[in-house]
Amino acid sequence: MSDDISGRPASPARRSLLRAGIAAGVALPAGALAARAQGIAAGTPDPLITEVQDWARYTGDGVDATPYGMPIHFEDQVVRRNVPWLTADPISSINFTPIHELDGTITPAGCAFERHHSGAIELSKPDYRLMINGLVDRPLLFTYDDLTRFPRQAGVYFCECAANSGMEWAGAQLNGVQFTQGMIHNMEYVGVSLKTLLDEAGVKPEGKWVYVEGADASSNGRSIPIEKALGDVLVAFKANGEALRKEHGYPVRLVVPGWEGNMWVKWLRRIEVTDAAVESREETSKYTDTMADGTSRKWTWVMDAKSVITAPSPQVPIAHGPGPLVITGLAWSGRGAVTRVDVSTDGGKSWQTARLAAPGVPMAMTRFYFDLNWDGSELLLQSRAIDQTGYVQPTKDALRAIRGENSVYHNNAIQTWWIKPDGSAENVEVS
Amino acid sequence: MSDDISGRPASPARRSLLRAGIAAGVALPAGALAARAQGIAAGTPDPLITEVQDWARYTGDGVDATPYGMPIHFEDQVVRRNVPWLTADPISSINFTPIHELDGTITPAGCAFERHHSGAIELSKPDYRLMINGLVDRPLLFTYDDLTRFPRQAGVYFCECAANSGMEWAGAQLNGVQFTQGMIHNMEYVGVSLKTLLDEAGVKPEGKWVYVEGADASSNGRSIPIEKALGDVLVAFKANGEALRKEHGYPVRLVVPGWEGNMWVKWLRRIEVTDAAVESREETSKYTDTMADGTSRKWTWVMDAKSVITAPSPQVPIAHGPGPLVITGLAWSGRGAVTRVDVSTDGGKSWQTARLAAPGVPMAMTRFYFDLNWDGSELLLQSRAIDQTGYVQPTKDALRAIRGENSVYHNNAIQTWWIKPDGSAENVEVS
The missing domain is CATH 2.60.40.650 (Immunoglobulin-like)
Structure with a gap:
């Protein structure tokens, strides 16, 4: 490539x-398929099928070769990529899923896009804490192990950055679907329903929003209406079977099905129940839509x-x-x-x-x-x-x-x- | 661990x-959940939540750090393992999926179990050929690119080795679910229906079986009844979105939904339509069930x-x-x-x-x-x-x-x- x-x-x-x-x-009529296929009888013998090749002459790798495997080197082009002129500061930037190389629906975690506001941090499970505070009956603090004791949910969800295809508004800009539509992934998430944790804390009647923030330097605080927070939102710790990858919020991130990816707060640290949206830096300086008449549309979740x-x-x-x-x-x-x-x-x-x-x-x-x-x-x-x-x-x-x-x-x-x-x-x- | x-x-x-x-x-009554959670007001302040930690003080990795990522080092225990007394020869042996560490249903390719009869071979797409011969109207030879031109199917399927839990027949032997039930994975496969390719070749009326073999030294030839071969079997080239891993048959393997894993021939090289089962070494020396009366049950697919x-x-x-x-x-x-x-x-x-x-x-x-x-x-x-x-x-x-x-x-x-x-x-x- x-x-x-x-x-x-x-x-x-x-x-x-x-x-x-x-x-x-x-359009291909059903039953009329005629892919090019070489008739063996008609052509010259193909040594790749008629002659013994090295891969059939010798044995290959044993089962102790790769306790955790990576893709074969022939597939080295299937990687996340960034765009130099977009990625002046790689700490606060984006890369793109190679969706042009994938098939099916599951995105392998290894090449699922990243978007960071202050880089991917390393946070261990022993050091992990999640606080719920604000307009609740019982402020609570959870360790990672605490979270694993609540009933779990699992589901496949897409996560799309609000800025996906953003460079294309003014015209066709980037020559590759990885760059035009690749700020997206689709993984099977497992976690605890946010509603379960909020019910444990007891949301007061005046609690109309939750403000969620991460443990990274940006905190990436976002406000979510209480109806969504008590709906299908997950406090997730697994993706595609295994622990979240570091760059996707290990050990715990929020999954906000169907909503813009920046609300899926990584390294989730705190959930404050509030009576109004916080309107933080990270939710007002970005993700607002400028309309044709020059006004701004406040929330597009x-x-x-x-x-x-x-x-x-x-x-x-x-x-x-x-x-x-x-x-x-x-x-x-x-x-x-x-x-x-x-x-x-x-x-x-x-x-x-x-x-x-x-x-x-x-x-x-x-x-x-x-x-x-x-x-x-x-x-x-x-x-x-x-x-x-x-x-x-x-x-x-x-x-x-x-x-x-x-x-x-x-x-x-x-x-x-x-x-x-x-x-x-x-x-x-x-x- | x-x-x-x-x-x-x-x-x-x-x-x-x-x-x-x-x-x-x-059993836990609904609504009575009471996980241990520390009341913030009641206890000693937890410095992990009240004090600024290093991970919030500094920025983390940028988006250029890992074009294709691996799990975070804290998860180094989530790996395939073999059992020394079972794995005298790692080239012709098995390792096990760490299912005790996973959740959800998708198995990450990186830790999905391996079973090889002569090791995991390295076969490039340009060197790949698939032959269909035997009782067909038109013997055919396909390149990898040829296969990608046929209509595709996608589906999630489990692949379980016939020997999974095999060591447990005589009693409880191995102290871990990775070892007792870990010869299994579950991935989203994409490929071409085998029926599509067989239809292209034209199966003769006397064709009642297909004999499938791989390009590795063992060839691992297996016989499959024509009804199954014309059913849901896939000639697959993707798993969990990306190319098959080397150890799972890159670039092409068979997917035989619901049937024992040894029929899912890797590095698929040849499909011969026959009038009877071949009864090859790899399907008679193994995978036969000894019954209580000492007789053998021939096929258990x-x-x-x-x-x-x-x-x-x-x-x-x-x-x-x-x-x-x-x-x-x-x-x-x-x-x-x-x-x-x-x-x-x-x-x-x-x-x-x-x-x-x-x-x-x-x-x-x-x-x-x-x-x-x-x-x-x-x-x-x-x-x-x-x-x-x-x-x-x-x-x-x-x-x-x-x-x-x-x-x-x-x-x-x-x-x-x-x-x-x-x-x-x-x-x-x-x-």
Whole structure:
């Protein structure tokens, strides 16, 4: 994977008007699959199958080689990446999940994106404390072991940074889905319901909000309405089976299903029940949406339905000629389950329903596939998600009509990849 | 985690008869939760919450620290382990998933168990070939890229070695759930349906079996009836989102949902359609069940319903005194979804229904929880799984009545942990 796709300086928007002249591929009729496969009888013998290779001649690694394994070195390109011009200060910055290389729905913890306000801290379980104070009957202090004694919940949830796709508001900027939509992960979390802990403390009638903060230097304090806090929020200590990784808040983080990732406070240290939002530095200096008329929208917690085609895309161009092509991507919604994903090959003029790998799960990622018999001509690939509320993922133009071009956050617009006859892909816009 | 729990020599069975004299804990009434939590006002101030700690004074790691991350060093005990007396030759042996340390259902690839017949080989995608031959209309040879052009399927499946719990047939042998039930993992797989590839080749009417083999020196050839091969079997290239790990068959393995793990051939190299089972070395010298009367049962493909309490268990004793205790474990069935799990605290005299973290998924692991208000007395903890066919996981005695004590494989018996007043746990049997 060459480095020249890892981002480019913020330049004037490269908004291409490409709708005209694109001949879409033909959708693959069921039963007509004809992938290129070499007939053994017809061709020259392939020594990789007819000759004994070294890997079949010698034995491989034993079971004591890797007590905890890493990916094979052939996959060294599947890593989190940052964007130099975005990441002037790596302590207070972001990196991106390589979603272009992944399939299925689970994000491996090892390459799930990071966003820190003051770096990833090292906090041991013996040193861990969680305080609940404020408008409660009984202020409480929990050790890590205390938390493990409460009834647990488990669930798969996506975590999306409010700034995901933020650089794209003013035009197509970054040439890779890792950079345009990669501030997201999807993991199976296990923890204790925040409601269980708040009930233990006893929320007073005047308690209308909770203010949650982390143990890191930024504290990243955020205010959450009491209705959500007493709903599906988890105080989580496991992700994808194992302990949280250091960079994801070890040993304890908040999981706020469907809501913007900055509320999923890492290294969770304190929960104060309050009668009003605190309006802290970390929740007012960021995450506020500038609207088309220049005013600001104060709170945007829920991440609206969104989808993106992860492959083919600029970092993973089509490596073969015309014929069967698997188009795949991810869809999610903070308001519930994704019920349908549509794919367009002509920049949104026409749509066809994609195949979901499994029925949508509320506030979790859904994998979709669209099998195309590609004729080798240009495509303008798009996807749009529809969730259980009937909400349809909007076009960039529709979103800009409401929000203008000065926003940074909450961009859930339809993404377009311009696929060229050589199989390469470019981030473009159509209008 | 001390080393003395990592297995013991094969000694005469330590079958304890412990049913008498065990006072079971009382099930936790809803709403009566009272975990130990320190009242802030009542106690001495805790400097870990009242004083600024180093982790809040300095910034942590930046986003460029770990492009692909590993678990934090505090979790170094969460690793695959082998058992020295079982693993005389690490090239042809097994290690075990640390299921006692995990929660939820997904197994991280890094610590998912390994079983090799001739070691984990290194096979690159460019060198990869898959041949389909035998009783087909068109023998075919696929490259890795070819496989990625067929329509994909995704699903979460457990993979259990036929020998899981095999050392326990003659009595309670190994003091840790990692060793007694840890030859299992549960991952989200993505690949191409084997049926799709077989349809491409065209199975002749006389083709009744497929013989699958790997590219490693053992080849680990296995015969699979054509009905299963044309059913839910996947030719998989991703697990938990990313490429298969080297030790799990990179770049391509077979996924045979619900069937014994040795049929999930790694480094998949060849699929031959045949009119009869091949009865290869790897499928006749192993995986055959010796019955009570000394005869052998030829094929046992499906892994019957099974469950086990993962914590508390010998490697993770109860670290606190009486009061709220989370009992948790895993359940699975090769015949479909787990519909119910029961827990006993008195060695099977009485049973209560556990709480499933989510509805059971066919041929995938289910996490269960049982919240107990432990009175500090001895417990004989057991769990039993019931699947969608109505099958109930059997006791060891019931299984031995059919199978005798000379089996090695397919032990899905109920497991007992003897919990002592000090919180420690021991692998025992009750009868």
